[in-house]
Structures are given as C-alpha cells and as structure tokens.
Amino acid sequence: MVEKVEKRHHELGLSDEMVLDMFRTMLLARRVDERMWLLNRSGKIPFVISCQGQEAAQVGAAFALDRKLDYVLPYYRDVGVVLAFGMTARDLMLSGFAKLEDPNSGGRQMPGHFGQKRNRIVTGSSPVTTQVPHAVGIALAGKMNREKLVTFVTFGEGSSNQGDFHEGINFASVHKLPVIFMCENNKYAISVPISKQLACENVSDRAIGYGIPGVTVDGNDPLAVYQAVKEAADRARAGHGPTLIETVSYRLTPHSSDDDDQVYRTQEEVAEAKIKDALFTFSQYLKDVGVMDEEREKQLNEEVMQIVNEATDYAEQAPYASPEYAMKHVYGEE
Numbered sequence: 001m002v003e004k005v006e007k008r009h010h011e012l013g014l015s016d017e018m019v020l021d022m023f024r025t026m027l028l029a030r031r032v033d034e035r036m037w038l039l040n041r042s043g044k045i046p047f048v049i050s051c052q053g054q055e056a057a058q059v060g061a062a063f064a065l066d067r068k069l070d071y072v073l074p075y076y077r078d079v080g081v082v083l084a085f086g087m088t089a090r091d092l093m094l095s096g097f098a099k100l101e102d103p104n105s106g107g108r109q110m111p112g113h114f115g116q117k118r119n120r121i122v123t124g125s126s127p128v129t130t131q132v133p134h135a136v137g138i139a140l141a142g143k144m145n146r147e148k149l150v151t152f153v154t155f156g157e158g159s160s161n162q163g164d165f166h167e168g169i170n171f172a173s174v175h176k177l178p179v180i181f182m183c184e185n186n187k188y189a190i191s192v193p194i195s196k197q198l199a200c201e202n203v204s205d206r207a208i209g210y211g212i213p214g215v216t217v218d219g220n221d222p223l224a225v226y227q228a229v230k231e232a233a234d235r236a237r238a239g240h241g242p243t244l245i246e247t248v249s250y251r252l253t254p255h256s257s258d259d260d261d262q263v264y265r266t267q268e269e270v271a272e273a274k275i276k277d278a279l280f281t282f283s284q285y286l287k288d289v290g291v292m293d294e295e296r297e298k299q300l301n302e303e304v305m306q307i308v309n310e311a312t313d314y315a316e317q318a319p320y321a322s323p324e325y326a327m328k329h330v331y332g333e334e
Contacts, residue, residue, distance in 0.1 A: 035312055053273070077184065152182065157184075180245065190259065
C-alpha cells in the first residue's frame with residue numbers, strides 16, 4: 001500500500017522536499033490565520049476573513065505555477081497563495097494591524113486585500129469577482145507581448161454567479177488567453193449554501209458554455225489540485241486557452257469575524273468537515289510515504305510558530321500612518 005501511495009507525488013514531478021515545503025506553507029497559512037482570530041477576539045485587530053479549510057487548494061495551485069513569471073489575482077481568503085508567491089507572515093500581520101508598512105495598501109484596506117507588485121500579486125478590491133476581468137486583461141497583454149506568462153485568478157463559488165465572471169471567462173475563451181480560473185468552492189456564499197446558488201451540479205459544468213475544459217477536484221488534496229493547475233498552466237502556455245478549475249472543500253470558520261455561522265449551519269456539520277481537514281490528511285500522507293515523521297512535524301510547527309510570534313510582535317509595535325497619509329494616492333502630486 002505504501003509503495004502505491006509513494007509514487008503519487010513523484011509521478012507529478014514533485015520531490016520529497018517540495019511536498020514538505022507545501023505542507024509547511026499550508027501550516028504557516030493556518031497558524032497565521034489562527035493568530036489573527038486571537039488578535040481580533042482580544043480587540044487588537046478589527047477584522048479577519050479566514051482561509052481555514054482551503055489551504056490545500058491554495059498551496060497546491062500556487063506550487064503548480066511559475067512563481068517567477070506568472071501573475072496571481074487572489075481573492076480575500078488566499079493566504080496560502082500569497083505566502084507561496086513570496087508574501088511573508090510579517091506582511092500579513094502588518095495588514096491585520098493596518099500599519100504604515102503594510103505592503104498591500106499601507107494600512108488602507110481591510111485584511112484580505114492582497115497586493116504586492118514585486119511578487120506579481122495583483123491588488124484586489126472589495127466588490128467580489130472584479131479580479132476576474134483584470135486577470136483576463138493581464139493575460140491579453142502577455143499574449144500581445146508574446147510572453148509565456150499565465151494569469152491565475154481565484155474566487156468563491158458565489159462569485160461564479162457574478163457578471164464579471166461570465167464576461168471575463170467568455171472573453172478569455174474566445175481569444176484563447178492564458179488564464180486559469182480557479183473557483184474555491186467552500187460550500188457557502190456567506191450564509192447561502194451551494195444548493196441555493198447553482199442549478200447545475202458543479203461550478204465547472206459552466207465551462208462547456210464557453211468551449212473550454214472544466215474540472216472539479218478535491219480541494220482537500222493539494223496533489224490533486226497541483227496536477228489540475230499544472231495541466232491547465234501547460235495548456236495555457238501552449239496557446240490553447242483558459243481552463244476552469246473547481247476545488248471543493250469546506251469553510252471551517254464563520255465567513256468572517258463579524259459573522260455568526262450558527263444561524264445557518266450546525267456545529268455537527270462543521271465537525272464532520274474537520275475530519276477531512278487537509279492539515280491532518282496531508283500530514284498523514286507525508287508520514288505514510290516516509291517524507292515526514294512526528295518529530296519533523298513538531299519541528300516544523302515550532303519553526304512556524306516562531307515566525308508567527310515574531311511577525312505579530314513586529315507588526316504590533318510598528319507605527320501607524322500619519323493622518324495626512326490618508327490623502328496620498330488620492331489626488332495628483334507634484
């Protein structure tokens with residue numbers, strides 16, 4: 001049995017070191033998120049919108065991209081994506097505390113509005129799905145400039161009902177642009193369950209209307225997501241156009257720190273979903289194939305917690321922007 005499982009990440013071209021790094025990035029995303037909740041509940045930061053339950057899809061996808069060439073347009077839960085693309089725990093904590101050094105917006109935006117030019121993380125906006133046509137535009141520019149870049153854009157399943165999604169994916173499909181559309185289906189659009197969002201079975205079923213491939217994968221399996229995104233990236237670079245990928249997981253926390261999820265779902269449902277938490281299942285896979293043992297997992301967790309603690313301390317003590325800074329980038333300057 002071990003021999004059969006062991007072939008899996010090797011067959012995908014992933015070394016033992018790479019899958020261990022995937023797990024470490026997933027772990028860092030989870031620990032940063034957990035710390036954000038503690039800071040919010042202690043009154044130190046104003047808002048959290050969580051990645052918990054979706055780290056496997058985010059990290060698996062990011063590792064399948066060219067992190068020196070491709071552009072990512074993440075949606076507000078994508079802590080795993082932005083960490084994999086070069087953002088740090090300190091960057092995220094500075095954003096949570098809304099400090100001047102926050103690389104996303106200088107403390108202007110709520111957490112989850114990721115943006116970092118040097119790592120090709122394109123800034124997002126509060127209205128959902130607006131990042132989709134932006135991703136299409138960047139892909140068009142890349143194609144016109146004969147570059148081999150791919151744009152990767154994510155969104156929730158609720159966003160797949162927005163006009164921006166349909167207009168963006170239609171344009172990209174007609175012009176065979178190198179875009180990967182990845183829907184992170186976590187079963188809930190705030191309080192609205194998937195059964196009240198879609199008439200079709202899967203978000204990926206919508207791909208047929210645009211003449212492109214659509215695939216649904218287990219969002220709790222980072223290797224399955226890696227494979228789907230890698231195939232989509234190879235297809236895009238070869239000039240064959242976009243792909244719609246749907247990763248199915250579950251949002252383990254309330255929608256945000258301002259949400260009471262007990263009014264629309266049971267705690268039993270959440271507890272059942274936690275059994276499939278990729279932080280445990282992927283950890284077990286790595287142990288089964290001999291990439292990691294209990295001691296190494298403990299060391300990784302200690303290393304990650306040190307990073308999170310240092311990031312928290314730094315961000316908490318960092319200065320806020322002056323009141324005058326609120327006017328910067330608003331009006332033209334000499």
